[in-house]
Amino acid sequence: MVPQQPDLWQGPQGKPGGRIFTRVGDLLDFIGLTPDQIPDLDPCPLTFGLKVPSAFAERMRQDPKDPLLRQVLPLGSERQIVAGYSQDPVADRRAERIPGLLVKYAGRALLIVTGACAIHCRYCFRRHLKYPPLWPNLEAIFAVLAADMSLSEVILSGGDPLMLPDDRLAELIARLEQITHLKRLRIHSRLPVVWPERLNDRLAEILLGSRLTAILVIQANHPHELSESVGQALSEWRSLGLTLLNQSVLLRGVNDRVETLAELSERLFACGILPYYLHALDPVAGSAHFAVEETQARCLLSELRARLPGYLVPRWVREQAGASAKQPLG
Numbered sequence: 001m002v003p004q005q006p007d008l009w010q011g012p013q014g015k016p017g018g019r020i021f022t023r024v025g026d027l028l029d030f031i032g033l034t035p036d037q038i039p040d041l042d043p044c045p046l047t048f049g050l051k052v053p054s055a056f057a058e059r060m061r062q063d064p065k066d067p068l069l070r071q072v073l074p075l076g077s078e079r080q081i082v083a084g085y086s087q088d089p090v091a092d093r094r095a096e097r098i099p100g101l102l103v104k105y106a107g108r109a110l111l112i113v114t115g116a117c118a119i120h121c122r123y124c125f126r127r128h129l130k131y132p133p134l135w136p137n138l139e140a141i142f143a144v145l146a147a148d149m150s151l152s153e154v155i156l157s158g159g160d161p162l163m164l165p166d167d168r169l170a171e172l173i174a175r176l177e178q179i180t181h182l183k184r185l186r187i188h189s190r191l192p193v194v195w196p197e198r199l200n201d202r203l204a205e206i207l208l209g210s211r212l213t214a215i216l217v218i219q220a221n222h223p224h225e226l227s228e229s230v231g232q233a234l235s236e237w238r239s240l241g242l243t244l245l246n247q248s249v250l251l252r253g254v255n256d257r258v259e260t261l262a263e264l265s266e267r268l269f270a271c272g273i274l275p276y277y278l279h280a281l282d283p284v285a286g287s288a289h290f291a292v293e294e295t296q297a298r299c300l301l302s303e304l305r306a307r308l309p310g311y312l313v314p315r316w317v318r319e320q321a322g323a324s325a326k327q328p329l330g
């Protein structure tokens with residue numbers, strides 16, 4: 001039998017980004033576990049396959065309940081149909097002005113710059129959505145943005161917008177800068193946590209050199225995600241004067257303990273990042289096993305407030321389809 005070669009992840013810049021796991025057995029082998037140790041494992045998910053870079057897998061522990069492993073491991077329960085869980089739980093499709101451009105909230109427009117991600121998070125609210133490529137619609141998107149004087153902020157999202165090479169991002173940002181009523185550029189990305197090398201000097205130059213005020217919103221759900229190299233990369237970016245925020249999702253079996261949430265906030269702050277949002281799980285089909293009961297979540301937030309100064313307590317919110325803003329909870 002010919003041994004299977006490991007997949008190699010090239011990284012968004014075309015540089016070697018280390019190994020990328022797309023087979024459940026390979027990932028478990030890497031962290032020293034066997035499939036029979038994971039109850040309800042789905043080794044071959046029908047959709048939304050496994051995708052985990054080794055840079056992230058290295059932070060997992062040899063524990064079937066590891067909180068980082070749980071975020072990426074496909075389970076059989078994802079196939080169950082659960083009432084209230086749908087393919088587009090926050091009605092992204094309804095908010096689409098033209099393919100690639102979403103307008104949900106006053107003053108802000110969101111661009112889906114790519115459908116690709118460095119990692120597949122099982123709880124992702126966009127896990128079932130297929131995105132048409134943005135680039136063929138780019139001129140039409142710029143025309144809409146230029147005509148809508150109410151807009152002051154553009155959010156680059158995806159997928160993960162930092163999967164784009166720096167030159168592509170620079171071109172996109174340069175075009176956005178020409179729209180005079182735009183003031184801010186927000187980037188939502190999991191890459192700084194998953195693969196901190198993505199925070200390179202060229203990207204910092206592009207953002208710091210822009211007339212748009214740049215805000216980078218990362219996503220870490222558990223303190224173990226914030227390894228030393230992640231912390232160092234983020235602290236360096238913070239020292240350059242960039243605004244860094246974090247948003248997390250409250251996930252059963254991952255961060256549903258007050259000790260974990262408190263440690264996450266402390267660790268984020270030590271890396272120069274403010275804990276911004278703690279999202280209630282968006283009810284996307286296949287994610288019901290991550291749901292935390294609202295009464296439990298309320299207790300967690302109340303305990304967190306009792307332990308931490310206010311600036312370390314993230315705002316607990318839910319995105320509600322069709323609402324004009326995120327809904328505060330608690």
Ligand code: SF4
Pocket residue numbers: 116117118119120121124125126127158159160190
């Ligand atoms: S869009 Fe974000 S949350 Fe969803 S799979 Fe990609 S990296 Fe994970």
